[in-house]
Amino acid sequence: MAGDTTTIARPYAEAAFEVAKADGTVDAWAEGLALLGAVVEDPQVTAQIGSPNATSQQLRDLIFGVAGEGLSEHLQNLVRLLAQNKRLIVLPDIARLFAQMKTVYDGLRHIEVTSAYPVDDAERSALGERLKAHFGGDVDLTVAEDPSLIGGVKVRAGDIVIDGSVRGKLERLSNDLQF
Structure with a gap:
């Protein structure tokens, strides 16, 4: 399944990286994605994401509640998109792939x-x-x-x-x- 989630996460990570480069906010994106990835890896949050009873809006609000107020508008939009597409579980992979791209970008x-x-x-x-x-x-x-x-x-x-x-x-x- 890890390979499957990486395949799903890659386009999101690449798009996020292009936005971050264009805005000059690569470091902020990396920090925000690392935070979101950690939130999603929490066992209680993972259980909620896997629950068939949780709506996309409830999951999005849960992520925002745990992550706090510091998320940029772009990161909030990414969470909304992932929640809508029922792909919040790939956030840790997106964060990992983004960090790899940042490492190469930084030389x-x-x-x-x-x-x-x-x-x-x-x-x-x-x-x-x-x-x-x-x-x-x-x-x-x-x-x-x-x-x-x-x-x-x-x-x-x-x-x-x-x-x-x-x-x-x-x-x-x-x-x-x-x-």
Whole structure:
């Protein structure tokens, strides 16, 4: 279902980002969407959104009540639109996608590196410099350890995946040998 909600959320996030860029309010939008996403992820609010007895107007008023008075007119309109289309549940995905677009817009790329072995500070720094050169911009590096990779690293930057792990190479070799 997460993939489905991301697909539904993407056009809303892209449209919101275009409005935010045009208005010069990208930071304010990011904060507002993060707040709305957190509100919708609250278990009590999620239960209300999933209730067949709750009307769109009741759900919209609930979101506005919890979020407080600080929502811009654009954000209020987005909530109204999502409530009308019964898609309030995708607000956390919209916030996440918007944050990703903002990161790229700000010239910072979030990169997840998974290594078979622990990465020390010197290796992390060197890896960060190489990835900065490869992707052409500042990088925010998150490093995790996964011994099942056997050796090497796996790099994920948005939709781009570079699998330099031994496990990945073995899987590709296995696939090649099956034909």
